[in-house]
Amino acid sequence: MTRYVLRRLGTSALTVLGLVLVVFLVTRILPGDAAAARLGPEATPEDVAALRASYGLDDPLLVQLRDYLVRLAQGDLGRAVSTGRDVGTELVARLPATIELALAALVVAVLIGVPVGVLAAAHRGRPADVAGRVYAVLGSSMAPFWLGLLLIFGLFSTWQLLPGPIGRLPVGTTPPPDVTGLYVLDALLAGDPATAGQALRYLVLPALTLGIGASAAVVKMVRSALIATAGTGYVRTARAFGVPPRAVLWRDQMRNAMLQILTSLGLVLSFLLGGNVIVEQLFSWPGMGRLAYDAVRANDLEVLQGYAIVIGILYIALNVLIDLAYGLIDPRIRLGGARA
Amino acid sequence: MKRHLPRRRRTSVAAAAAVAAALALTACGGGDTPSDDASGSTAAGGSEPLVISLDSSVDLLDAQAWRTPAAMVATGSLVEQLIEQTYDTDGLVRTGTTEFEGALAESWDVSEDGLTTTFHLRDGLAFADGTPLTAQDVVWSYQRSLLGPGYVKALLPFAGVASPDDVTAPDDSTVVVTSSFASPLLAKMEAMQPLGVFSQATGEANATDDDPWAGAWFRENANSSGPYTVASYDPTQQLVLEPNEHYYAPDKIANTGVTIQFVSDPSQRALLLRSGELDLAQGIPLDQVKAMEDEDGLTVVSEPSNRLEYLGFNTSEAPFDDARVRQAVARAVPYQDLVDQVLYGYANASTGVVPASMETHSDEAGTFEEDLDAAADLLAEAGLPDGFSSTLYYKQSNAVEAAAAVLVQANLKEIGVDIDLKPLTDADFTQQTNARALPMYLNNFLGWGADPFYQMYYLAGSAAGTNFTSYANPDLDALLQEGVATTDEAGRAEISAQAQQVIYDDMPFVPVYNPAWTFVVRDGVSGLTKDNTEQLRLQYLTRG
Numbered sequence: 090m091t092r093y094v095l096r097r098l099g100t101s102a103l104t105v106l107g108l109v110l111v112v113f114l115v116t117r118i119l120p121g122d123a124a125a126a127r128l129g130p131e132a133t134p135e136d137v138a139a140l141r142a143s144y145g146l147d148d149p150l151l152v153q154l155r156d157y158l159v160r161l162a163q164g165d166l167g168r169a170v171s172t173g174r175d176v177g178t179e180l181v182a183r184l185p186a187t188i189e190l191a192l193a194a195l196v197v198a199v200l201i202g203v204p205v206g207v208l209a210a211a212h213r214g215r216p217a218d219v220a221g222r223v224y225a226v227l228g229s230s231m232a233p234f235w236l237g238l239l240l241i242f243g244l245f246s247t248w249q250l251l252p253g254p255i256g257r258l259p260v261g262t263t264p265p266p267d268v269t270g271l272y273v274l275d276a277l278l279a280g281d282p283a284t285a286g287q288a289l290r291y292l293v294l295p296a297l298t299l300g301i302g303a304s305a306a307v308v309k310m311v312r313s314a315l316i317a318t319a320g321t322g323y324v325r326t327a328r329a330f331g332v333p334p335r336a337v338l339w340r341d342q343m344r345n346a347m348l349q350i351l352t353s354l355g356l357v358l359s360f361l362l363g364g365n366v367i368v369e370q371l372f373s374w375p376g377m378g379r380l381a382y383d384a385v386r387a388n389d390l391e392v393l394q395g396y397a398i399v400i401g402i403l404y405i406a407l408n409v410l411i412d413l414a415y416g417l418i419d420p421r422i423r424l425g426g427a428r429a
Numbered sequence: 430m431k432r433h434l435p436r437r438r439r440t441s442v443a444a445a446a447a448v449a450a451a452l453a454l455t456a457c458g459g460g461d462t463p464s465d466d467a468s469g470s471t472a473a474g475g476s477e478p479l480v481i482s483l484d485s486s487v488d489l490l491d492a493q494a495w496r497t498p499a500a501m502v503a504t505g506s507l508v509e510q511l512i513e514q515t516y517d518t519d520g521l522v523r524t525g526t527t528e529f530e531g532a533l534a535e536s537w538d539v540s541e542d543g544l545t546t547t548f549h550l551r552d553g554l555a556f557a558d559g560t561p562l563t564a565q566d567v568v569w570s571y572q573r574s575l576l577g578p579g580y581v582k583a584l585l586p587f588a589g590v591a592s593p594d595d596v597t598a599p600d601d602s603t604v605v606v607t608s609s610f611a612s613p614l615l616a617k618m619e620a621m622q623p624l625g626v627f628s629q630a631t632g633e634a635n636a637t638d639d640d641p642w643a644g645a646w647f648r649e650n651a652n653s654s655g656p657y658t659v660a661s662y663d664p665t666q667q668l669v670l671e672p673n674e675h676y677y678a679p680d681k682i683a684n685t686g687v688t689i690q691f692v693s694d695p696s697q698r699a700l701l702l703r704s705g706e707l708d709l710a711q712g713i714p715l716d717q718v719k720a721m722e723d724e725d726g727l728t729v730v731s732e733p734s735n736r737l738e739y740l741g742f743n744t745s746e747a748p749f750d751d752a753r754v755r756q757a758v759a760r761a762v763p764y765q766d767l768v769d770q771v772l773y774g775y776a777n778a779s780t781g782v783v784p785a786s787m788e789t790h791s792d793e794a795g796t797f798e799e800d801l802d803a804a805a806d807l808l809a810e811a812g813l814p815d816g817f818s819s820t821l822y823y824k825q826s827n828a829v830e831a832a833a834a835v836l837v838q839a840n841l842k843e844i845g846v847d848i849d850l851k852p853l854t855d856a857d858f859t860q861q862t863n864a865r866a867l868p869m870y871l872n873n874f875l876g877w878g879a880d881p882f883y884q885m886y887y888l889a890g891s892a893a894g895t896n897f898t899s900y901a902n903p904d905l906d907a908l909l910q911e912g913v914a915t916t917d918e919a920g921r922a923e924i925s926a927q928a929q930q931v932i933y934d935d936m937p938f939v940p941v942y943n944p945a946w947t948f949v950v951r952d953g954v955s956g957l958t959k960d961n962t963e964q965l966r967l968q969y970l971t972r973g
Contacts, residue, residue: 132580172488173648183665246700253704254697256666260480260688260706373692375665386826388856
C-alpha cells in the first residue's frame with residue numbers, strides 16, 4: 090500500500106510538472122500584453138519596457154521558464170500584472186469560496202442525480218427511464234449562464250424566495266471567523282446559526298445553477314453503471330434465489346457500481362471546481378473563477394497561469410484521493426499488490 | 430443653455446425635504462462622527478450606510494494609480510485636495526462649477542503674474558490615523574504624482590507644473606505651487622483627487638527600495654485625508670467606506686458610510702436595485718433604465734455629460750489619410766438614430782469635439798448631420814467613387830458600442846463602404862489603440878476638469894498618449910498650447926473656436942454622441958454630486 094501511494098504521488102508530481110509546462114507555454118503563445126494595458130495610454134514606452142522587464146517578459150523563453158519553475162518551487166505564483174497583487178495570495182484567498190460553491194453544487198448534483206439515475210436504471214426502457222434520459226440531455230445541454238438567469242429570474246426576482254446574486258452574504262454582514270473559509274461551516278463552528286443560515290441561502294442559487302448541470306452527468310453515469318451490473322452473474326444468482334429486485338439493486342448492484350460512481354463523482358467535483366468561471370461571474374461570487382474572468386479581460390497571463398495551475402493541481406490531487414479510496418471501498422482491489 | 434434630458438423625478442419634493450432635514454441634522458451634530466452615533470440620526474432616515482454598485486469594480490485604492498472608473502470614485506473619497514469646486518444644486522443632483530473654495534487650504538493667493546499660488550492650510554488638519562497633516566505631506570503628494578507609480582504624471586505638466594521642485598513648503602502650513610505659465614486648468618486639477626493629499630510618513634514607512642512611493646501599500650490601504658476611511662476591502666466583492674473621524678469638515682459627510690458592492694453583471698445590478706438591496710446603481714443596460722422610469726420606488730437621474738463617444742481613424746494609412754474620406758464617414762454617421770435607438774435617449778447627439786455643455790463650445794466649426802449624398806460626393810472627390818472596405822473595432826464589454834457599430838456599418842454600406850465589425854477584449858483594445866494599429870474604432874473619452882484645451886489636446890494633440898489617430902498638426906498643437914496658457918475668457922473662447930475649426934476640417938475622428946451621466950436610485954436617495962470630471966462624490970449622497 091505504502092509503495093503504491095508513493096508511486097502514485099510520484100506520477101502525480103510528473104503530471105503536475107507537465108501541466109506547468111503546458112500552461113507556461115500556452116500563456117506565452119497567447120497574444121496580448123498586460124503591461125501596456127496596465128499602464129494605459131499615458132505611459133511612455135520606457136515605462137512599459139520597465140514594467141515588462143520587472144516581470145521578466147523580455148527574457149528568452151527558457152530563462153523565463155527556469156525562473157518560473159524556481160519561483161513556483163518556492164510556492165511563488167508571481168504578481169498580477171494588472172493589479173500588482175501576489176497571485177498565490179489572491180488565489181488562496183478566493184479558494185474557499187470556490188470550494189464551498191463546488192461542494193454545495195456536488196451535493197445538489199448527487200441529491201438529484203443519484204435518485205434519478207437509480208430510477209432510470211431500475212425501470213430501464215420504461216417511461217421513468219425515458220424521463221431520466223431526457224433530463225440528462227436537457228441538463229447537460231443547458232448553458233449554466235442561461236440556467237442561472239432563469240433561476241435568478243424565478244426564485245429571486247419573481248417569487249423572492251432566495252436572495253439575489255450579490256455574493257456570499259447580505260451586504261453589511263460580517264463574515265464568520267475564518268477557520269476553513271467555508272462560510273456555512275465556519276458560522277456553525279462559531280455557534281452562529283443565523284449567519285450560517287444566511288450563507289446557506291446565498292449559496293443555494295449558484296449551487297443549483299452549477300449542480301443541475303452536473304447532475305445530468307451523474308444521472309447518466311449512475312444509470313449506466315447500474316445497468317452494467319444488471320447482466321452480471323451475482324445479480325442473476327441473487328434474482329434466481331428469489332431476492333427481491335429492490336434489495337438486489339441497492340445491496341448488490343449499487344455496491345458494485347459504487348466504484349465507478351465514485352470515480353465519476355470525483356471528475357464531476359473537479360469539473361465543478363474549474364468550471365464555475367461564468368457562474369461566479371453571474372452571481373458576483375468572490376471565488377477563483379471570478380479572478381480568472383477579470384484576468385482574461387485584462388490579458389493578465391500571470392493570474393491565468395496561476396489559476397490553471399491551482400485548478401490543475403486540485404484536479405490531480407482529487408484523482409489521487411479517488412484512487413486511494415478504491416482500496417477502502419472495494420476490498421478486492423489491493424493497491425500495490427499487482428504482482429500476480 | 431443647460432439642456433436637460435427627459436427624466437422623471439416623482440419624489441423631488443420629498444427628496445429635497447429629506448436633504449434639508451439631513452443637512453440640518455448633521456449641522457446640529459457638529460463634530461460628532463456619524464458612525465459613532467448611528468441610532469441618533471434615525472429621524473432623518475439616513476442612519477444606515479448606503480449600498481451602491483457602479484459600472485466597474487474598484488481595482489485598487491491609490492488615488493494616483495487606479496484604472497477602473499469606480500476606483501476613481503472610491504479613491505476620491507480617501508484623499509482630500511487643497512481646494513474643491515463649488516456645486517449648483519438642482520433637485521437630486523449637485524453639479525460642479527468652475528468656482529473653487531478651500532478644502533484643506535483655508536485660503537490661497539495667486540501672484541500678479543498668475544504663476545505662483547500660495548496655499549494656507551487650515552489649523553489642526555489630520556490624517557485618519559490621527560497624525561497631523563502638514564504642508565510637507567502636500568509637497569510629497571504632488572511629487573508622488575509626478576514621479577510615483579501612477580500614470581497621472583502627465584497631468585500637472587500640461588498645466589505648467591513639470592518639476593518636483595515647483596511645489597514647496599516654506600513652513601508647515603504653507604504650500605507654494607509655481608507654474609511656468611498661468612492657466613485656469615491648474616486650479617481644476619488641484620481640485621481633483623489625483624492631487625489629493627497622501628501621508629508622507631505612512632508612505633515612507635511602507636516604502637521599499639524597489640517601491641519608493643509605497644505603491645504596493647497604497648494599492649490595498651489608505652491613511653485617508655478625505656471624508657472616508659476603508660472599513661474593509663475585497664477587490665472581488667466590496668469596498669466598505671466609513672466616515673473619517675479626522676476629516677476637516679464632518680458636516681460635509683451627509684451619510685453614515687457607503688458600501689460599494691461589485692456586481693459584475695449589469696442586469697443583476699438592475700435586479701438588486703429593484704429588490705432594494707442597492708440604493709444606487711450605475712451601468713444598467715439603457716433599455717432597462719428606460720423601463721425603470723415607470724417603476725414605483727425607483728428614480729432615474731440623467732444629466733448631460735461631456736463624455737465623448739467618437740469614431741476614430743488611423744490617419745496615417747489609406748484610405749483614412751485623406752481628410753475627405755474622414756469627412757465622408759462623418760456625414761454617414763446616423764447621429765440621431767444612435768441617440769434614439771441605441772442610447773434610448775440617454776445621450777446628446779454630437780455637437781463637436783468640445784461638447785455644447787463644455788465652456789468655449791463653438792457652433793461655428795460645423796455641424797454633425799447625417800447626409801449620405803454629401804458623403805458619397807466626398808468619397809468620389811477623394812477618388813473612391815466605389816467605396817472601400819475596412820474594419821471597425823470596439824470593446825466587447827461595451828454593449829452600447831456594439832449596437833452603435835451595427836448602425837454605422839449599415840449607413841456606410843449605403844455609400845459603398847463595406848465595414849467588418851470586430852469586438853476586442855478591453856485589454857486587447859487598449860493595447861491595439863496604444864499601438865495605433867486599428868483603422869477604425871469606437872472609443873470614448875472624458876476630459877479631466879471639463880477643460881476644452883485639455884479635451885482637444887488629449888484627443889488630437891500630436892504628443893498626447895490618448896490621441897490614437899496618428900493625427901499630428903503642429904499648428905493645432907501651438908494653438909492648444911497658447912489656449913491652455915490664456916487666462917482671459919474672450920481670448921480662450923477665440924482660440925478654442927479656432928482649434929475646433931481645425932479639428933472639424935481635418936476630422937481625425939468623428940465625435941458621435943455624448944452619453945448622459947446616468948444613475949438609477951431608490952426613491953429618496955439624493956445628493957448625487959457630479960464634479961468637473963463627472964465623478965460621483967460619495968460624501969454628499971443621502972437617503973431620505
